[in-house]
Amino acid sequence: MNTPSSNLPSPDANRLWSAIMDLSALVDSDSPGWTREVFSDPYKASRAWTLARMKDAGLQAHVDGAGNIVGRLPGTNPNAPAIVTGSHTDTVHSGGRFDGVVGVLGAIEAARVLQESGTRLTSDLIIMDFLGEEANGFGVSCVGSRAVAGVLDAAHLARRDANGVSMGEAVAAFGADPNQAISMAWNPRDIKSYIELHVEQGPMLERSGSQIGVVTSIAGIERVMAVFTGRADHAGTTPMDQRADALLAAAEAILTVERVGCGAPVHGVSTTGRIATGHGAFNVVPDSATIWAEIRSIDPGWLGGARRSIAEKIALDAAQRGVEVAIDLLNDQDPVPAAQTMQDTVAAASDDLGYSWEAVPSGAGHDAAHMAHLGPMGMIFVPSQGGRSHCPDEFTDKVQLSNGVHVLANTIRRLDLA
Numbered sequence: 466m467n468t469p470s471s472n473l474p475s476p477d478a479n480r481l482w483s484a485i486m487d488l489s490a491l492v493d494s495d496s497p498g499w500t501r502e503v504f505s506d507p508y509k510a511s512r513a514w515t516l517a518r519m520k521d522a523g524l525q526a527h528v529d530g531a532g533n534i535v536g537r538l539p540g541t542n543p544n545a546p547a548i549v550t551g552s553h554t555d556t557v558h559s560g561g562r563f564d565g566v567v568g569v570l571g572a573i574e575a576a577r578v579l580q581e582s583g584t585r586l587t588s589d590l591i592i593m594d595f596l597g598e599e600a601n602g603f604g605v606s607c608v609g610s611r612a613v614a615g616v617l618d619a620a621h622l623a624r625r626d627a628n629g630v631s632m633g634e635a636v637a638a639f640g641a642d643p644n645q646a647i648s649m650a651w652n653p654r655d656i657k658s659y660i661e662l663h664v665e666q667g668p669m670l671e672r673s674g675s676q677i678g679v680v681t682s683i684a685g686i687e688r689v690m691a692v693f694t695g696r697a698d699h700a701g702t703t704p705m706d707q708r709a710d711a712l713l714a715a716a717e718a719i720l721t722v723e724r725v726g727c728g729a730p731v732h733g734v735s736t737t738g739r740i741a742t743g744h745g746a747f748n749v750v751p752d753s754a755t756i757w758a759e760i761r762s763i764d765p766g767w768l769g770g771a772r773r774s775i776a777e778k779i780a781l782d783a784a785q786r787g788v789e790v791a792i793d794l795l796n797d798q799d800p801v802p803a804a805q806t807m808q809d810t811v812a813a814a815s816d817d818l819g820y821s822w823e824a825v826p827s828g829a830g831h832d833a834a835h836m837a838h839l840g841p842m843g844m845i846f847v848p849s850q851g852g853r854s855h856c857p858d859e860f861t862d863k864v865q866l867s868n869g870v871h872v873l874a875n876t877i878r879r880l881d882l883a
């Protein structure tokens with residue numbers, strides 16, 4: 466196909482791969498897999514590396530008040546609204562090397578390709594390494610992109626982790642400025658569009674053999690934390706019908722979470738990712754337990770109803786066991802559709818270069834969901850081997866990654882011409 470974009474040279478797949486491997490060395494060496502959690506020392510060390518990497522690629526780069534790394538490739542018209550891309554470089558505990566990293570280092574590679582091919586954009590290209598995308602110990606995800614989008618607030622900063630530290634304190638200890646983080650919203654007038662490259666983290670592209678995923682929608686996420694308080698008793702002498710067993714109430718709640726998630730008509734999933742109990746012993750009826758669960762769907766109607774049903778059923782079942790339960794419901798994000806114009810642009814950018822693509826929803830959360838507040842949002846997926854993610858086995862090969870960067874660079878060119 467002969468379009469203005471079809472002659473874009475391929476990225477340097479080896480250069481991109483080496484960058485990903487170099488960053489993957491900057492992790493917590495005491496944890497399995499790849500662990501670079503937000504606010505941790507390895508994460509802090511890695512950010513100096515990423516900043517330097519942006520500067521090496523010819524970007525004007527700095528760290529903003531919320532702790533985001535911001536790189537800018539100036540366009541020819543300083544008054545034109547900017548095209549924004551990027552992702553995150555924090556990981557879950559014992560995670561993989563590609564989730565988020567591909568969107569940051571891939572964007573830097575795309576900026577190199579554009580410069581090396583002599584492409585001068587009209588708009589500035591802004592590349593973001595957003596602070597802390599993964600859900601953290603305060604129950605907050607996407608800290609940096611929420612800040613930029615103007616949806617990080619004082620209530621987020623006031624949330625406390627299990628050690629009683631507030632997120633505002635953690636942000637300040639990390640060297641960012643909590644006050645700026647909740648008052649730095651970008652002006653939508655300055656933003657033309659947001660496009661994010663990411664690994665799929667699921668099995669659909671590998672199953673169908675498509676090289677590129679054009680994201681249609683990002684799932685909404687509702688989180689449930691339930692704290693059960695029962696009564697400690699002798700496990701040998703207390704009759705079964707006279708117990709207030711907090712752990713049994715929690716176990717029943719976990720099954721409720723699963724049952725409700727299985728009932729989703731379109732796309733819906735539910736997970737209890739963590740349980741904690743009190744001291745615990747063979748011979749004591751447990752008096753306390755806490756569960757952390759979430760439900761996700763691209764269908765807002767189902768999601769709201771599922772959250773209510775889970776909370777009501779957990780409370781009812783716990784009451785029948787004589788266990789008290791305090792339920793904390795947190796709306797992490799509503800489902801966010803990708804702009805149709807952005808989906809069309811990514812599809813056309815793939816067609817230009819001869820890559821096969823298909824439309825896919827995202828069950829994972831992304832910074833893109835918040836950046837959608839600022840302008841048209843789109844995402845490009847590349848396949849994940851075996852659909853694995855949030856684990857050390859997460860893998861996407863060099864060629865698949867390079868294809869994704871190629872489409873990203875071409876999408877940016879098309880967005881600039883639009």
Ligand code: GLV
Pocket residue numbers: 598599600828829830831
């Ligand atoms: C982030 O990866 C999330 O989907 O929780």
Ligand code: MN
Pocket residue numbers: 553564565598663830831
């Ligand atoms: Mn991610």
Ligand code: MN
Pocket residue numbers: 557564599855
């Ligand atoms: Mn993730």
